[in-house]
Amino acid sequence: MSGIDYSQKIPNNVDLGGDKRLQRALEAWQPNYLEWWAQMGPTDFNTKDVYLRTAINVGAEGWAHFGYVKMPEYRWGIFLAPQEAGRTIGFGDHFGQPAWQQVPGEYRNWLRRLIVTQADTEPASVEQQRLLGHTAPSLYDLRNLFQVNVEEGRHLWAMVYLLHTYFGKDGREEAEELLHRRSGNADHPRILGTFNEPCEDWLSFLCFTMFTDRDGKFQLLALAESGFDPLARTCRFMLTEEAHHMFVGQTGVGRVIEKTLTVMRDHPDRDVRDFGAIPVEIIQKYINFWSSSSTDLYGAEISSNSANFFRSGLKGRAYEEKQKDHLALEQSYLFENFVDGRISKEEVPLRNAMNEVLRDEYVKDNMRGIDYWNRICERLDSPVRFTLPHRRFHRKIGCYAGAHFHPVTGELLDESTWLANVDTWLPTAKDKAYVKSLMKPVYEKGKYASWIAAPAKGIDEKGVDYEYVKLA
Numbered sequence: 454m455s456g457i458d459y460s461q462k463i464p465n466n467v468d469l470g471g472d473k474r475l476q477r478a479l480e481a482w483q484p485n486y487l488e489w490w491a492q493m494g495p496t497d498f499n500t501k502d503v504y505l506r507t508a509i510n511v512g513a514e515g516w517a518h519f520g521y522v523k524m525p526e527y528r529w530g531i532f533l534a535p536q537e538a539g540r541t542i543g544f545g546d547h548f549g550q551p552a553w554q555q556v557p558g559e560y561r562n563w564l565r566r567l568i569v570t571q572a573d574t575e576p577a578s579v580e581q582q583r584l585l586g587h588t589a590p591s592l593y594d595l596r597n598l599f600q601v602n603v604e605e606g607r608h609l610w611a612m613v614y615l616l617h618t619y620f621g622k623d624g625r626e627e628a629e630e631l632l633h634r635r636s637g638n639a640d641h642p643r644i645l646g647t648f649n650e651p652c653e654d655w656l657s658f659l660c661f662t663m664f665t666d667r668d669g670k671f672q673l674l675a676l677a678e679s680g681f682d683p684l685a686r687t688c689r690f691m692l693t694e695e696a697h698h699m700f701v702g703q704t705g706v707g708r709v710i711e712k713t714l715t716v717m718r719d720h721p722d723r724d725v726r727d728f729g730a731i732p733v734e735i736i737q738k739y740i741n742f743w744s745s746s747s748t749d750l751y752g753a754e755i756s757s758n759s760a761n762f763f764r765s766g767l768k769g770r771a772y773e774e775k776q777k778d779h780l781a782l783e784q785s786y787l788f789e790n791f792v793d794g795r796i797s798k799e800e801v802p803l804r805n806a807m808n809e810v811l812r813d814e815y816v817k818d819n820m821r822g823i824d825y826w827n828r829i830c831e832r833l834d835s836p837v838r839f840t841l842p843h844r845r846f847h848r849k850i851g852c853y854a855g856a857h858f859h860p861v862t863g864e865l866l867d868e869s870t871w872l873a874n875v876d877t878w879l880p881t882a883k884d885k886a887y888v889k890s891l892m893k894p895v896y897e898k899g900k901y902a903s904w905i906a907a908p909a910k911g912i913d914e915k916g917v918d919y920e921y922v923k924l925a
């Protein structure tokens with residue numbers, strides 16, 4: 454049952470053909486989606502053959518097929534992880550009850566909101582990245598960009614399937630709206646802040662896939678626990694795809710670091726800019742910006758919404774099965790609150806701190822990425838080390854918003870100290886202009902731009918000099 458039916462207009466493993474009304478509704482949405490892709494997807498590459506993977510099976514092994522595809526012909530479809538017989542709800546007030554196969558009426562609005570919020574990030578990131586193909590540092594990277602783009606498009610399909618199938622007329626209206634909001638548009642923006650930030654250069658793209666797609670991973674992990682079974686199954690399969698996006702970010706920034714440190718080693722008395730590499734300080738500033746912005750995506754530290762989502766069994770914790778107390782009723786969470794200019798330890802009921810619980814896991818995972826980058830530094834015998842900014846740094850949501858904190862120590866800073874140092878912590882206009890000046894396409898097979906090292910290996914056992922995109 455896990456195989457995917459490709460004979461249909463919309464590939465799927467949910468027996469879409471068995472529900473004609475639903476099939477018609479989704480087939481009516483499909484041209485609108487394609488029109489959005491043509492308008493807001495990657496510009497000017499829609500006629501090119503790209504070496505892409507396509508899902509052919511949702512099993513743990515051998516789920517993807519690789520081959521040349523023109524992006525508009527990518528088989529966007531609906532793939533759910535297999536249903537687990539007898540699955541029960543794993544947390545919250547309904548713990549132990551059978552998982553829901555239909556939307557529980559009393560939670561309908563909350564559930565729709567969770568799905569729409571997740572869905573909105575998917576087309577948003579495609580919009581943010583739409584111009585990057587023009588400045589790709591290699592065919593390998595160009596292909597990775599497009600792979601991420603088509604899969605974010607598929608994630609939109611995954612969520613729209615749920616809206617169409619389970620939410621009737623308002624679900625269909627939400628699905629239309631998802632094609633109408635626009636990243637960064639002042640009048641009709643995407644829902645979440647980071648997804649309206651411009652992502653105009655490749656260092657931003659690599660940081661985005663490292664930190665923002667990793668937020669996606671943890672949101673999906675929490676939703677994969679949902680008592681609403683179709684959502685859980687959808688998210689479990691999305692996680693399989695998401696892993697590649699974070700790989701692109703983590704190894705991508707790693708390759709930028711490798712290139713910079715290699716230039717530093719070979720030319721210790723020179724500025725790396727002379728060789729078209731990106732200075733260590735600028736890389737760190739980009740890390741600071743994108744990680745702090747993405748840390749905001751978990752919302753406020755204390756949140757009655759997150760308590761409600763947990764209590765009702767809609768959104769759990771990442772790796773819920775590792776928890777001992779699935780009700781989370783007895784425990785409390787000690788968190789650092791910042792009120793009236795003072796940081797104080799405060800204990801709150803655990804359920805109210807679910808955003809913070811998920812953020813904790815995210816920060817830990819980010820640290821593993823930083824460690825990976827620092828191992829590259831060690832390997833190249835460089836004393837340079839990268840840091841993850843303190844979670845209080847540069848926050849716009851939650852108790853730390855509105856005040857300034859040191860990126861390393863997390864100490865509270867007054868306005869003048871902040872202003873005197875902010876240019877050493879966050880990318881300046883000059884930094885961005887320099888990074889942008891490097892953004893020139895390198896489309897020759899096996900060639901890589903001056904600011905990024907070649908990857909250790911290619912995609913799907915192909916070499917690093919494979920023709921991943923046929924531009925001719």
Ligand SMILES: [Fe+2]
Pocket residue numbers: 575604605608669695
């Ligand atoms: Fe996604």
Ligand SMILES: [Fe+2]
Pocket residue numbers: 605666669695698
């Ligand atoms: Fe992603």
